Amino acid sequence: MTLLKASGFDKLNHRIQGNTMSEKNKIGAKVKLVRENRKLSIEDVSERTNLPAEQIKSIEDGSLVPNLTPLIKIARVLGVRLGTFMDDDENLGPVVTKAQDKKExxxxxxxxxxxxxxxxxxxxxxxxxxxxxxxxxxxxxxxxxxxxxxxxxxxxxxxxxxxxxxxxxxxxxxxxxxxxxxxxxxxxxxxxxxxxxxxxxxxxxxxxxxx
CATH class of the missing domain: 2.60.120.10 (Jelly Rolls)
Structure with a gap:
């Protein structure tokens, strides 16, 4: 399975900071970035996932609250884990989540x-x-x-x-x-x-x- 390089995540974080996407969907920008890194159009992803192109576009621009199922299909086509759309920087060691940690x-x-x-x-x-x-x-x-x-x-x-x-x-x-x-x-x-x-x-x- 292919993962995004660290530089890709740095670029993504910079773009999200200036993004005006809805609070309901913060992962659309990551979906779009991965798709563009793969040099695939929305129509390409639509054809390979059997999802409507308009649905994919709405997920990316934040106007639609995504369903987990299409996100899994999109992740499969783009060759990444589902979690790639939710992560920032990758950690090779154990990940510890404390009860008092603020969870996004x-x-x-x-x-x-x-x-x-x-x-x-x-x-x-x-x-x-x-x-x-x-x-x-x-x-x-x-x-x-x-x-x-x-x-x-x-x-x-x-x-x-x-x-x-x-x-x-x-x-x-x-x-x-x-x-x-x-x-x-x-x-x-x-x-x-x-x-x-x-x-x-x-x-x-x-x-x-x-x-």
Missing amino acids: VTRFSDRGNAVNSDLDFYTLAQNKAGRHMDPFIIDIFPSSEEEIKLSTHEGEEFIYVLEGEVEIIYGKDKYELKQGDSIYYESIVAHHVHSHGNEKAKILAVVYTPA
């Missing part, structure tokens, strides 16, 4: 073309070079049944419920998990994770995507 939030949506976030991701392995797993603490906000859209992508996921209750649709099955419950599944099967009821939930999630 990355906002996603599981509702397709959404302009508001219902998933707040806090990465626990930011800047870890060459990692194959991405661990997150995720705040899941209530959403209506009409907004549920199943997604599928390569890899595996592990979820442990820290607070509240979540419902997971996995293929034709549904699983209700409470605090202390966990689930491990292959994400190639269509699935969706959402809070159960009208209360926010918090989970520990580990996402593995193959190289």
Whole structure:
């Protein structure tokens, strides 16, 4: 798997400082930078991912809160890890995240073309070079049944419920998990994770995507 060189991240950080992207999506500039470094057009990425070109453009310019599934597809086409879109400088040694450390939030949506976030991701392995797993603490906000859209992508996921209750649709099955419950599944099967009821939930999630 090809990773961005350090100079690329330096260039990216400089560009983001002057970027007026929405607070809802801070990773669009990184998606665009990686794509341009690969000398691929939006149309090239669209053709290889089977994603609409307008959706990719909206992710890059920050007008759309990205769904995790298209980001994984884009990362695969660009030859980088999903975490590349969330990292700054890479760390070759262990990455320690202290409880008191301020954690940067990355906002996603599981509702397709959404302009508001219902998933707040806090990465626990930011800047870890060459990692194959991405661990997150995720705040899941209530959403209506009409907004549920199943997604599928390569890899595996592990979820442990820290607070509240979540419902997971996995293929034709549904699983209700409470605090202390966990689930491990292959994400190639269509699935969706959402809070159960009208209360926010918090989970520990580990996402593995193959190289």
